[in-house]
Amino acid sequence: MSTPRSPTVTSGYAPLGPQCGPGTAQVQSVLLLDRLRPGRLLSGTVLLGFVGSVLVATMAVGAGGILVTDPLITGGPLSWIRYGRGHDLTTVALYVGVWVIVWAWVRLGRDVLSGTATVQQVQIASAVWTAPVLLSPPLFTRDIYSYLAQGALALRGLDPYQVGPSKLPPGAIADNVHYVWQTTPAPYGPLFILIAKIMNRLTGEDLILGVIGMRLVLLSGLALLIFALPRLADQLSGNRTVTLWLVIANPMAVVHLVGGPHNDLLMIGLLAAGTLLVLVHRHVAGIALVTMAMAVKASAGIALPFLVWIWAARLPGSRGAQLLRAGAGSVAVFGTIFTGITLVSGVGLGWIPALDAPSLIVNWMSLPTATGQLTHALVAPFDHxxxxxxxxxCRLLGSGVFLAIFAWQWWLARDGGPQAVRRAALALLWSALLAPATLPWYLTWALVLGAALPWPPRSLAWAVAGSTWLVLCSYPTGEDALSSWPYQFGMVAVSLIAATALLRRDPLGLWRRTHLIDPAPIGTR
Known part of the structure; x- marks a missing residue:
């Protein structure tokens, strides 16, 4: 196996010598100093992201997914930030904070590409940027209130897979669930219902404590990512630093997964750790962890059949015999773990029919939904x-297309090894895009495995563009912004600037000098 080429930094300047134009030597000296003083530059980048995160966390008190009645703000001297111009001001400031986080992430990405950032420095940046949002109101979502409501239902002996939060007695929890989800059963697995149930027992109707407590529990997913991702990159010929930068320092992780928070964080942490264990021959433990991930959110189960191939490839005998033995072992592990979690949680299998709950969301991030909307728009002038x-x-057709893609990718993964993980990442990506409803954080399902593969810098730039847009494509309150085309065009422009800035120090071309990253694949360092 050939070793991937290490990244090199090139510049848009002519080489030093008689042919250089005025000022070239000075600019190259600045770039050289950049490489000689990585500690100072990295400290500035980490501090920049921290400032952005603090700004986001504080401004979310007025512009985030705030409580209907906030005991700390409502009726007090700061109540003005929730309404009118005060709300507008905090919203603008929150967007500025998000952009500062994105800018810090891009700057850190440059250091990663140039080889001046280490795994430990990326981990420190992630921790520093994440810390402020642990105490903030929900960011760009209100899902956390639904989580706590589902735990409250289970705690009161109601089945969260049969009834929605509207069945709760009047109080803070029921009042803060978004109206769309008031009558919707929980689409989450029994492990997450158990977590929500315990959290509700500890915090009761105190939603501020409930939000912070749930964040801290879900933060275990981030800890699993910090442990698993570097080792996963080693197994998949990726780059440890790039992998961590792409996932745990990503504004998607800081703002959405932790700031939301979303239970996808725990799911992808268990998924990454389980996949790693299977790759290092700890098949039973790996399958068990991915089963636990599925018990948080069913989407993780898409990866299980691919991990069976990895196990099977290491067994003696024909391919059929290998698959039969690995499949039987995986089913036994899955059945034992999932049954145990279900019994402990005290709920049944009602989560399976409840999986279609997100289909209430209609937005064009879902390719089948977008196709249906476009088809209707073409027909509407002729028939009301x-x-x-x-x-x-179109959603039904999309499900069929996904099943075909899944089956094909699974068959292509039959040799096991790293290729099976790559195919699993592709299947997870298509499961998000072809789902009846797609939300921004769904794309992290594929990212957590795909990030450990080799990435050319230009592909990383596209990942920056996608991540930036996914962070900003909805309003800070959690309300949908996809139908606001001027807003979306603006966010796309911002995302493209961020992507260009990863490879070019002057993304808008305001100066004649530019700094480019050579688009060579990044291998393991």
Whole structure:
């Protein structure tokens, strides 16, 4: 196996010598000093991201997914930040904070590409940027209130897979669940319902403590990522520093997964750790962890059949015999772990029919939904008909397309090894894009495995563009912004600037000098 080429830094300047134009030597000296003083530059980058995170956390008190009645703000001297111009001001400041986090992430990415950032420095940056949002109101979502409500239902002896939060007695929890989810059963697995149930027992109707407590529990997913991702990169010929930068320092992780918070963080942490264990021959433990990930959110189960191939490839006998033995072992582990979690949680299998709950969301991030909306838009001038039939048919077709893609990718993964993980990442990506409803953080399902593979710098730039847009494509309150085209065009422009800035120090071309990263694949350092 050939060793991937290490990244090199090139510049848009002519080489030093008689042919250089005025000022070239000075600029190259600055770049050289950049490389000679990585500690100072990295400290500035980490501090920049911290300032952005603090700004986001504080401004979320007025512009985030705030409580209907906040005991700390409502009726006090700061209540003005929740309404009118005060709310507008905090919203603008929150966006500035997010952009500062993105800018710090891009700057850190340059250091990663140039080889001046280490694994430990990326981990420190992630910790420093994440810490402030642990205490903030929910960011760009209100899902956390639904989580706590589902735990409250289970604690009161109601089945969260049969009834929605509207069945709760009047109080802070029921009042703060978004109206869309008031009558919706929980689409999450029994392990997460158990976590939400315990959290509700500890915090009761105190939603501020509930939000912070749930964040701290879900933060265990981030700890698993910090442990697993560097080792996963070693197994998949990726780059440890790039992998961590792409996942744990990503604004998607800081703002959405932790700042939300979203239970996807715990799911992808268990998924990454389980995949790593399977790759290092600890098959039973790995399958058990991925089963636990599925018991948080069912999407993780998509990876399980691919991990069976990895186990099977290491067994003696024909391919059929290998698959039979590995499959039987995996089913036994899955059945034991999942049954145990279900019994302990005190709920049944009602989460399976409840999996279609997110389909209440209609947005064009889902490719089938977008196709249905576009088809309806083409037909609407000729016939007044609801868009619902078009969307339902396209979603059904999308499910069929996904099953075909999944089966094909699974068969291509039959030799096991790193290729099976790559195919699993692709299957997870298509599961998010072809789902009846897609939300920004769904894309982290594939990212957590794909990040450990080799990435050319230009592909990383596209990842920056996608991550930046996914952070900003909804409003800080959690309300949908996808139907606001001027807003989306603005966020796309911001995302492209961020992507360009990863490879070019002057993304807007305001100066004649530029600094480019050579688009060579980044191998393991």
């Amino acid at each position: 008909i609801s868009d619902r039939p078009f969307i339902m048919v």
